[in-house]
Structure formats: structure tokens, C-alpha cells
Amino acid sequence: MNVPGRYSDHWVLAHGIGGAKDLPLPTELAIAGAVAALTVSFTVLVVAWREPRYDAATSGRPAPAWLAGVVDSTAFRVALRAVGMLLFVYTAWVAVFGEDLLTNPFFGMFYVLLWVGLVPASVLLGPVWKAVSPVRTINLLFARLTGGDASRGLWEYPRRLGYWPAAVGLLAFVWLELVYPHSTELGPVRLWCAVYVAAMLLGGALWGDDFYERGDPFEVYSTLSSKLSVWGRRGDLLVVRSPLANLDTVVVRPGLVAVVAVLFGSTAYDSFQDSQPWVRLTNDHLEYAQLLNHAALLGFCVGVGLILAAGSMLTGVGPEQSRRALPDLFAHSVVPIIVGYVVAHYLSYLVETGQDTIIKMSDPMGDGSNLLGTGDWKVNFWLSYHPTLLATTKVVAVVVGHILGVVAAHDRAIRLLPKRHQVTGQLSMLVAMIVFTAGGLYLLFAA
Amino acid sequence: MRHATSPRRFRPSRSGSSSLGRWAVVPLLLMVLGLAAGCGDGDGDDTAGDDPTPSASMSETPTDSAGTDEPSPSESESDSAPSGTVVQVIFKDGQITPNGDRIMADAGEPITFDIDADAAGELHFHSTPEQSIDFEPGTSSYDIVIDQPGIVEVELHEPEMLVAQLEIR
Numbered sequence: 205m206n207v208p209g210r211y212s213d214h215w216v217l218a219h220g221i222g223g224a225k226d227l228p229l230p231t232e233l234a235i236a237g238a239v240a241a242l243t244v245s246f247t248v249l250v251v252a253w254r255e256p257r258y259d260a261a262t263s264g265r266p267a268p269a270w271l272a273g274v275v276d277s278t279a280f281r282v283a284l285r286a287v288g289m290l291l292f293v294y295t296a297w298v299a300v301f302g303e304d305l306l307t308n309p310f311f312g313m314f315y316v317l318l319w320v321g322l323v324p325a326s327v328l329l330g331p332v333w334k335a336v337s338p339v340r341t342i343n344l345l346f347a348r349l350t351g352g353d354a355s356r357g358l359w360e361y362p363r364r365l366g367y368w369p370a371a372v373g374l375l376a377f378v379w380l381e382l383v384y385p386h387s388t389e390l391g392p393v394r395l396w397c398a399v400y401v402a403a404m405l406l407g408g409a410l411w412g413d414d415f416y417e418r419g420d421p422f423e424v425y426s427t428l429s430s431k432l433s434v435w436g437r438r439g440d441l442l443v444v445r446s447p448l449a450n451l452d453t454v455v456v457r458p459g460l461v462a463v464v465a466v467l468f469g470s471t472a473y474d475s476f477q478d479s480q481p482w483v484r485l486t487n488d489h490l491e492y493a494q495l496l497n498h499a500a501l502l503g504f505c506v507g508v509g510l511i512l513a514a515g516s517m518l519t520g521v522g523p524e525q526s527r528r529a530l531p532d533l534f535a536h537s538v539v540p541i542i543v544g545y546v547v548a549h550y551l552s553y554l555v556e557t558g559q560d561t562i563i564k565m566s567d568p569m570g571d572g573s574n575l576l577g578t579g580d581w582k583v584n585f586w587l588s589y590h591p592t593l594l595a596t597t598k599v600v601a602v603v604v605g606h607i608l609g610v611v612a613a614h615d616r617a618i619r620l621l622p623k624r625h626q627v628t629g630q631l632s633m634l635v636a637m638i639v640f641t642a643g644g645l646y647l648l649f650a651a
Numbered sequence: 652m653r654h655a656t657s658p659r660r661f662r663p664s665r666s667g668s669s670s671l672g673r674w675a676v677v678p679l680l681l682m683v684l685g686l687a688a689g690c691g692d693g694d695g696d697d698t699a700g701d702d703p704t705p706s707a708s709m710s711e712t713p714t715d716s717a718g719t720d721e722p723s724p725s726e727s728e729s730d731s732a733p734s735g736t737v738v739q740v741i742f743k744d745g746q747i748t749p750n751g752d753r754i755m756a757d758a759g760e761p762i763t764f765d766i767d768a769d770a771a772g773e774l775h776f777h778s779t780p781e782q783s784i785d786f787e788p789g790t791s792s793y794d795i796v797i798d799q800p801g802i803v804e805v806e807l808h809e810p811e812m813l814v815a816q817l818e819i820r
Contacts, residue, residue, distance in 0.1 A: 223777030224801035483751035591800045
């Protein structure tokens with residue numbers, strides 16, 4: 205293992221693993237998934253409960269005392285922060301001193317373990333990034349050193365800013381990953397990371413912990429995904445909730461629509477850019493390919509935002525109700541659709557490229573060392589050799605995400621909308637969700 | 652960089668040399684980390700790969716299953732796979748056909764690339780593991796065997812073009 209790779213011309217190929225992608229979904233599976241999503245949507249509308257069920261103030265059973273004891277203990281918190289800092293220092297080390305080759309684990313750690321791994325980790329364990337976030341830790345250490353209070357900055361975080369900084373950060377990430385032509389060269393990615401860390405430390409100094417909760421793209425993504433876990437908080441109490449009840453506790457702030465639009469739109473764009481018509485178009489207009497790709501990424505994100513806005517706003521509202529507040533109030537219901545689609549889109553990538561990254565982490569400098577003892581592991585490609593199972597898993601993930609989303613939107617609608625608009629008012633949102641799910645399945649089928 | 656004109660999501664395939672200076676970002680990182688300056692050590696070369704081992708498996712035989720272990724049949728023009736997938740590649744005046752086409756093929760079966768070119772070039776297969784064909788001007792023929800199901804992008808280098816997507820089942 206750990207040969208630096210074959211050298212041919214000026215391209216250096218990574219060792220062992222290659223870049224094969226998933227097969228498209230089989231037609232019958234894609235159609236079955238779309239039909240299931242459609243049926244479930246209207247079934248929920250007709251037969252589901254008529255009184256709102258979820259209430260953040262009362263939902264959830266207290267977690268077992270021993271578990272709460274462990275999770276809330278200082279030792280546990282410090283240990284998680286230490287793990288986060290260790291990974292951060294390791295990442296900075298390979299970013300600065302590692303080779304500009306794809307054998308450098310930096311790329312896999314950044315694009316696969318962090319970006320993709322964040323979602324399953326948060327769905328299983330709760331808001332992990334908040335617990336390990338190195339920028340929070342550094343801010344905390346600075347505050348300790350200077351005798352300040354890390355949770356409070358110089359100023360109060362402006363209400364109107366909401367999640368917008370996170371939305372911008374997420375867009376910057378997907379731009380780097382999906383359209384920036386030098387996304388697998390060390391210099392630019394390292395620069396991106398340095399700017400991210402600098403921005404986070406500055407924001408933390410100005411606005412304290414509120415900034416991380418609302419402005420750190422990775423924390424916002426992780427915390428949103430964690431709302432599909434069973435772990436939640438009621439006040440300070442650690443509680444166990446159904447994922448749907450937990451999803452209802454997403455804190456609504458300005459910019460939430462933008463966050464979900466970037467997350468879903470960019471993943472959809474990633475599928476779309478491999479589709480035949482798009483490949484043809486960019487091949488035929490090589491000189492405009494860059495421009496086209498940028499426009500398409502932005503178009504997908506804006507498109508998702510507009511569909512969501514239209515879906516939530518095309519309803520009758522009460523006299524004192526603001527229609528323009530509705531998109532953010534319904535945005536949480538797109539989170540399960542995003543997570544379902546991310547599973548479908550990234551599953552084999554996370555499993556296989558993730559393994560490859562962990563192997564490479566043992567030899568970050570390409571000198572044959574085996575730091576973690578993983579250097580002689582082999583990537584297990586079992587999943588790719590079972591394409592039917594993989595395709596079925598994808599469709600199930602998308603449909604389950606859709607069901608959770610529709611139920612979440614239904615509960616929110618009967619809480620928010622006036623009685624006489626509750627059924628008709630849900631129709632437009634239902635259509636928006638069917639567009640997302642069917643569109644996602646179509647891209648997985650056509651790409 | 653995966654593809655000059657139409658970048659794709661990161662796949663561990665290859666990396667060119669960095670266009671930004673290797674050290675350009677270090678001061679920022681150091682500042683950010685709050686570390687004391689002056690811990691730079693010597694290895695500041697910016698070139699991709701300091702171990703330019705030419706690929707042995709690529710240059711010897713025209714029939715190429717570089718990187719894989721299975722012996723592939725040589726002299727593919729007259730080999731036993733008339734039923735297998737055959738891809739006609741024409742590379743003339745910097746233009747290449749096919750132009751991003753989706754081509755179906757069977758896993759584990761040889762796929763024949765009949766190449767008619769007026770210049771040398773390299774076809775790169777984003778399969779697992781990676782494979783490539785270095786072709787010379789004139790007509791030549793190569794067999795590629797891909798074992799793992801999936802979509803395999805075939806790219807030309809210089810100019811960077813997506814030539815085809817092989818749909819391996």
C-alpha cells in the first residue's frame with residue numbers, strides 16, 4: 205500500500221481506488237418510489253391527525269439518568285473537544301505540509317468525512333459538530349486566556365441576520381466542491397479552509413456562541429440533520445424524542461429557507477451535472493462551460509428556494525398572519541427530504557471513498573508510514589458490486605425522507621394555518637415536496 | 652482538478668500541481684491558529700509527485716489494462732470478443748468523437764476501443780481502479796476490462812474533454 209501512485213504525463217493517479225460512480229436507478233424502482241411518495245402525500249393529507257401533535261415545550265421523555273450524566277459531564281465535553289482539536293491539528297498539518305496529490309488524505313477528510321460524514325453522524329448521535337467544532341474550542345480557549353466569556357461576544361447577534369451567514373458559507377462550500385475547477389488542488393482548498401476558520405473566529409469574537417449556532421455552515425448543517433435523531437433538549441434536559449417531534453424543534457430564523465435551498469439544490473445539481481444533456485451542452489460550448497456550471501448551481505439553489513417559498517405561501521392566511529414568514533416556518537420539513545437525498549446520492553461515496561480516506565490517513569506524507577494502523581487495509585467495494593441493493597436503498601431513503609417531510613409540514617400547517625385553509629393550504633406545499641422528491645428520483649434515474 | 656471544463660465532485664483520482672503558492676496561505680493559517688511564526692521547514696516544492704515513476708504497464712503493450720492484475724488479451728483486433736462492446740474513437744484536429752455519449756458494457760468483459768487519431772493522446776478511465784490508454788497517431792486498438800459495476804467516465808487529456816460515460820452492468 206501507499207505507493208505514491210502511478211505517474212503518467214503530469215497526472216498522478218491515486219493508488220488503488222478510482223472514480224467509478226453509481227449506476228442510474230432502474231426505471232421501475234424510480235417510478236415505484238415516485239408513486240409511493242405521491243400516494244403517501246395525499247394519504248397523509250386525508251387521514252392524518254387534525255390537531256397539532258408536536259410541541260417542543262412538552263415533547264420527549266427524559267433520557268436515562270446515567271446517559272444524561274455522562275453527556276452533561278465536563279469530562280465528556282472536554283474529551284469531545286479534544287477529539288475535535290486533534291482532528292483539526294491533523295488536518296492543518298496535512299494541509300500545510302502534505303503533498304499536493306490525491307494521496308493526501310486532506311481531500312477525503314474535507315470532502316467526504318467532514319461534509320458527507322457530518323450527516324449520518326448527526327442523524328445518529330445528535331449535533332456532533334457543535335460538540336467537536338474546533339472553531340468553538342479555539343474561541344473558548346481564547347476567552348479562557350483573556351478572562352472573557354466565550355458565549356458572549358462584543359455585540360448581540362443581529363436578529364435579522366439569522367442563518368444567512370451559514371447559507372453563504374454553505375454556498376461557498378458547494379461552489380468549491382462542485383464548480384470550482386481546482387477543487388482537488390491543495391492550495392485552493394487549504395485557502396478555503398483558512399478563510400473559513402478566520403471568518404468563524406472573527407464571528408465568534410464579535411457575537412459569541414450565537415454566531416456559531418447560526419453562522420457556522422457546518423454547525424448549522426449538522427444541527428439541522430441532528431433534528432432527525434432521537435436526541436434532543438428540553439431546556440437543559442437531555443430528552444429522547446421521535447425524529448418527527450425532534451424535527452419540529454428546529455429553531456426558525458431568517459435565512460432557514462436559504463440554507464435548505466442551498467443544501468438540496470447543490471446536491472441535485474451534483475446529480476444533474478453528470479446527465480447526458482448537460483455533458484453534451486458543456487462539451488459543445490467548452491469556452492462557456494464554467495459559466496454554465498456556475499449558472500446551473502446557482503439556478504438549482506434559487507429554484508429550490510422559490511419552489512419552497514411558493515409552496516408554503518400559496519395558502520389562505522389569517523388576518524394577522526404574515527405570508528412572508530411562512531417559507532422559513534415550513535423550511536424544516538425539507539430537512540428529511542435533504543437527508544434522504546443525501547443518503548441516496550452519497551452512500552457508496554461515503555462508504556468507499558471514506559474507507560480510502562481512512563487508509564490514506566495512516567500515511568499522510570506518502571513516506572510509507574502507518575500512523576493509525578489502517579495503512580494496509582483494503583477498501584471494501586461490496587456495496588458497488590450489489591447495485592440492486594444499492595439502488596433499492598437509495599429509493600427507500602428518498603421515500604422515507606419524503607414521508608417524514610410531508611408529515612412534518614402537515615403538523616406545522618394545522619398548527620399555523622386558520623382552520624378553513626388547513627386542507628387547501630397544504631396542497632401547494634405538498635406539490636412542492638412532490639416536485640423535490642420526484643425531481644430527485646428523476647435525477648438519480650437519468651444521471 | 653478533475654475536469655477542466657466541467658468539474659465533478661471530488662473523487663480520489665488525481666491532482667495537478669497547485670496554482671496557488673504552497674506557502675501563500677501559511678501566514679493566514681498561522682495567524683489563525685495563533686501559533687508562533689517561524690516553524691517552516693524545508694520541503695517547499697510545489698510539483699505534483701516527486702517520484703515520477705513511469706508506469707511500466709502502460710507503455711509496453713498496446714492492449715492495456717493498466718493498474719489491474721488480470722491478464723487482458725493482447726492483439727485485440729482479432730481476439731475473441733466480437734460480441735463485446737466496441738467503441739470507435741476518432742480524434743482529429745483536436746476534436747473527438749464520441750462526445751460524452753453513454754455507452755453500455757458488461758462488467759468483466761473486454762471493451763474494445765478502436766482509435767483513429769492524428770495526434771498522440773491519453774484516454775483516462777475513472778474506473779476502480781483507474782486505467783488509461785496512451786495512444787499514438789494512426790489507428791490502434793485497445794481492450795479495457797472493468798470489473799466493478801457503475802458509471803465510468805472516459806476523459807481525454809489536452810484538451811480536457813469528457814469522451815464517454817461507460818455504463819457497466
